[in-house]
Amino acid sequence: MYLFMQNISLYLMAGIYIVAGILHFISPRTYMAIMPPYIPYPRLIVDISGLFEILLGVGLLFSQTRSLAAWGLILLLVAVFPANIYMATSGKFPNIPQWLLWARLPLQGILIWWAGRYI
Template identity: 65%
Template sequence: MQSLSLYLMAFVYVAAGVNHFLRPKMYMAIMPPYLPAHYELVMLSGVAEVVLGIGLLFPATRTLSAWGLILLLIAVFPANVYMATSGRFRKIPRWLLWARLPLQGLLIWWAWQYT
């Protein structure tokens, strides 16, 4: 079961990372205005998700990749808070925007399983 969870996690992060390159405007829209270089940060976070997701698949890099994902999840948390509090994302139900915040903790816990 743990290998299924590991492969699922790797797939989720690689797919999410690739999506940064396919739909960068979507990710730039959720960037808090106080952060600089939105496009560059979206591309950097996409690369990080792909590299760290792949890194989970190899025992030699699994722990480092899991810690990297934890740090990445913490780094992107302000974007999730911005989505929930800015009032700009009216097409997404408010409850879903707020539910996403504790989901971040669950994702951190999931990554921590591989540290």
């Protein structure tokens, strides 16, 4: 049963990152809106982060690349954390409840822990 749940967790994580990465290309304005203004070339950064989310999500699916992909996701999650802080503090997202914007911050830690299970 544990192995079954471990596999479900792995495939769920991979799917989340693959879909999120694809969404960077389908709806780039959504992702550009959360970019702090001090980040240069926001569209390029959105595209690169989306590409890495897809590649790393796929990398989780193969035992040969799983550990490297998990490390990559941890680094990516750390790299995008300033965007989450900006989203919570900028006041540019009045349609999203403030508590939800702040709840995303500790969620990054949970996502890092989740990826770390596959190192």
